[in-house]
Amino acid sequence: MEVYRSVIMDGIAEKGDVLESPTKKGALEYTVFPMRWLVLFTYVVFSISTMMQWVQYTIIQDAVVKYYGVSSFEVYWTSMIFMIVYLLLIIPASWLLDKTNLRVTIIISSFGTCLGAWLKVFSVSQDMFWLSFVGQTVVAVAQVFMFNVPPRLAAVWFGADQVSSACSIGLCGNLLGVAVGFVLPPLLVRASGSIPEIAADLRLMFYLIAGFTTVLFVFILLFFKAAPPSPPSAAADISNSLDSNFLLSLKKLITNRNYVLLLMCYGLVIGIFYAISTLLNQVILSYYPDANVDAGRIGLVFVLAGMVGSVVCGLILDKTHRFKETIVSVYGASAVGMLVFTFTLNCGYISVVYLSSILLGFFLIGYLPAGVEFGSELTYPGPEATTAGMLNAMGQIFGLLITHLYEWMLRSVGDRWANLTLCALLACGAAITAAIRSDLRRQAAQNTSKQ
Numbered sequence: 001m002e003v004y005r006s007v008i009m010d011g012i013a014e015k016g017d018v019l020e021s022p023t024k025k026g027a028l029e030y031t032v033f034p035m036r037w038l039v040l041f042t043y044v045v046f047s048i049s050t051m052m053q054w055v056q057y058t059i060i061q062d063a064v065v066k067y068y069g070v071s072s073f074e075v076y077w078t079s080m081i082f083m084i085v086y087l088l089l090i091i092p093a094s095w096l097l098d099k100t101n102l103r104v105t106i107i108i109s110s111f112g113t114c115l116g117a118w119l120k121v122f123s124v125s126q127d128m129f130w131l132s133f134v135g136q137t138v139v140a141v142a143q144v145f146m147f148n149v150p151p152r153l154a155a156v157w158f159g160a161d162q163v164s165s166a167c168s169i170g171l172c173g174n175l176l177g178v179a180v181g182f183v184l185p186p187l188l189v190r191a192s193g194s195i196p197e198i199a200a201d202l203r204l205m206f207y208l209i210a211g212f213t214t215v216l217f218v219f220i221l222l223f224f225k226a227a228p229p230s231p232p233s234a235a236a237d238i239s240n241s242l243d244s245n246f247l248l249s250l251k252k253l254i255t256n257r258n259y260v261l262l263l264m265c266y267g268l269v270i271g272i273f274y275a276i277s278t279l280l281n282q283v284i285l286s287y288y289p290d291a292n293v294d295a296g297r298i299g300l301v302f303v304l305a306g307m308v309g310s311v312v313c314g315l316i317l318d319k320t321h322r323f324k325e326t327i328v329s330v331y332g333a334s335a336v337g338m339l340v341f342t343f344t345l346n347c348g349y350i351s352v353v354y355l356s357s358i359l360l361g362f363f364l365i366g367y368l369p370a371g372v373e374f375g376s377e378l379t380y381p382g383p384e385a386t387t388a389g390m391l392n393a394m395g396q397i398f399g400l401l402i403t404h405l406y407e408w409m410l411r412s413v414g415d416r417w418a419n420l421t422l423c424a425l426l427a428c429g430a431a432i433t434a435a436i437r438s439d440l441r442r443q444a445a446q447n448t449s450k451q
Contacts, residue, residue, distance in 0.1 A: 030159065030232055033232075039102075040170060056078070058075060063198055066198070096108075117206070117209045123135060148392060150388070165314040167372060182302075266375070269429065281295045309365055313326060314373075321443055323440060340359055340360070377440045
């Protein structure tokens, strides 16, 4: 076991509120348990099973349109429904996590993911696209309850010097799910196949995902734990001792100037990520018409590079605790990466597009854990799930707006101006980020406890 020794602080002041530690001035050993890695690994695998279904239809849009006889717009909404449902349910989902625990929330989410996957198994008939959409909607509801878990899981289970890394690993589960969603459907479903062949391919894909989610649901019921026997850090100890008032937490969030600025910056990054992910197939095929499989692989390397960037950012934050400097640097690099992606699309060499996608993904997606952890720092001791939930809600709002704008611009003025618009939005986000004051409250609590 790893042991952290510290003295809990008497209290920290936050806008007139005094927080007293549960043990006053007594010294306390903080122990982290090996079980934390199983809990984190289980969450990562589960989030993969959910998020892989987000782009399950849009990345094989041409095959879905051909088989079900629906429009591209209808297929496009199988992805957009995830954003709509998130906005509708984020408040009750955050309240549930705040009032219950990680285990209850993950069990509910896992059951919904499993149910939605099995509904799709029965939607292979050509006149059953509506049932596919229902199944997709059920999975979308389920993802609301798991999407905000990483910062809360990291704070509940991990010590002060691992919390940012644990959060970034948890977010990597979401990203890896998107990556699998990019690469698996094009490999399983032949867009150029006959109708019977596409039917067989879809049936195989749906059964594989349904079986996977069923096994995971059973595993979560048996092994996923709500919390360790004792808090892993002083910050977690103090946070656990507070009586949570959900409405008051929301009020403090929306009146926190630094957090409101972060909401805008985070929303822009998420929105651009969603727009590119949703319409990547369309963008790539406009230059490389026969590159259906390559479109999925480019999405894969885009997200995998982002996962590496996320872990690197998490490690940097754990070592330096320089949150603002890190996210300003990553934001600026994302704008540069978007410019490179924009001007290499028409180079004629798809290998170059792979490389520019890696550069863009590393910084754009790598920003996400840094933004979430910075939000937790700015709003401590507020509930991490609520803080992350509001960030993700803003991401969904911007996702809807930017994806619609991007889709319209692709049709109206072409990808060059559409991508340059995303570059301009990233530059604006970097400027707003620079205006955020680095008010690291959780670090202040940790530093006080160590004295």
